[in-house]
Amino acid sequence: MLCKTSHQLAWSGFGRNYANRLTNSLRLFDIANATQSDDWLYVKTIQDTLKNFMCSVDNQIMLRHCPSILMGEVKKSFTANEVVRQSEQLWHRMIDLADNFPVIHDMCLKLYQLSQPNLYHRFDVILFDEAQDANLVTHDIVFRQTTKLVMVGDAHQQIYRFRGAVDALNAPLLSDADRLWLTHSFSFGDCVADIAHALLAMNGETHQVVGRGEKDEIFINIPKQGFPQRSILSRTVAGVIGSAL
Template sequence: MPKKSKRSAKEIDLTDEQRMIVNAKINECDCVLINAYAGTGKTSTLRKLAEALSDRRVLYICFNRETALHAKKYFPKNTDCRTIHSLAFSLIGGVYREKIGILRPLDIMRKLKLSKSYLAVFTIQGVERFLYSIDEQIQTKHMPVEASTCGINLDELVNCSRVLWELMQDKNSAVPMTHDGYLKIWAKTNPKLAAYDFIFLDESQDTNPVTLDVVMRQRLHKTTGLVFVGDTHQSIYSFRGSINAMEKLQEISTLKYTLTKS
């Protein structure tokens, strides 16, 4: 009886919509989609859901490091709060620890012996668009639209981007490896997050294709339940190659919920 009273006290602040999610019989074969409007308590809902899954191991993938650090203070001990980049770094990124940095157009212009700085900018953008994608090789479609309108030979630009990507991967090269670069390398290894029974992906509306692909591939093992949460009406990082995964997941999700009340 005291245990029941404690549970009621913990749920007293939940809305009916939140309680429906927390009390749902979610299993490792499910793909759950939670469309949460701004200010409706999506993070607290995920925390309560993690508590309800106390006998399971949960991976909570946060959008940035600050959110992950904050979540570690409030989520239960069965939950590992990480960014997708921290997962990649723990297995791949460490190899490039000494050369992780950002790509500077003037440095790349000199390294690739390009005649104009804007060619270096387009070359870098081509690599970045490739890194966000699930493609195996840099292609014309990764080149920025502005390049074609400037009359630049796209095939030559593709070659420049491919050379740059090779230099980034070369541990003996001074060309920096970016955070999205080692994420791409890790993703291509088809990582299995078998240590977790459930994966929560926060801010799903702003995830990029390579991150979504890594998470979705866990479903192939049929031992990891997936919970995607976000707001279909908010997507603020499209410039970083993000897609609105919430829309893509509508057809394949097994359970759908909406948070509308604050």
């Protein structure tokens, strides 16, 4: 058994070749320097175009990778074709081993996907975890394989749409696949399960959540006495600060 992320799969064949140039993000400052532009809308549009391309299954940068800002009414001093042309130039600089332009892990993963890797000779079964939160590049890598495939995920737990994630569990390729539903949990009891089911039902879920954990209880107002320890979950940092104060 071998457990790896998609980026780890890409590392051995591509990532290590760019190890000395890897950064955590594609920075606007680097793009501005490379394009010799002080038009920050132009620079940001190039950044978004490159990101969109690296999250797509396409072999080259196209007009559809340009962000929607180019389709709006914002006054601009550049065209979509100019953005595509400049993005292509930066992409070729990124993949050039002799260049010094910074690269990111998503670029290495994109190169791995473009190489059309075959994993069937290494693995009998591929278990694709968190399948609801993978981008189209990872989809393409997985769905190209001819080995047995098991996918695990929960559409209700998708949190990376802002990074191009698409729910692979609903891919047309899986229309005839066998599906099993993990509806029982030992993490909570019936009360929490009922609340969870009510909330998920509002989002169209029809399968009943079943709590198999210890007996639990829901409080509308938490009593000040009798609870020496309590945990407060917040959706935002501001919520955490507000609870602490």
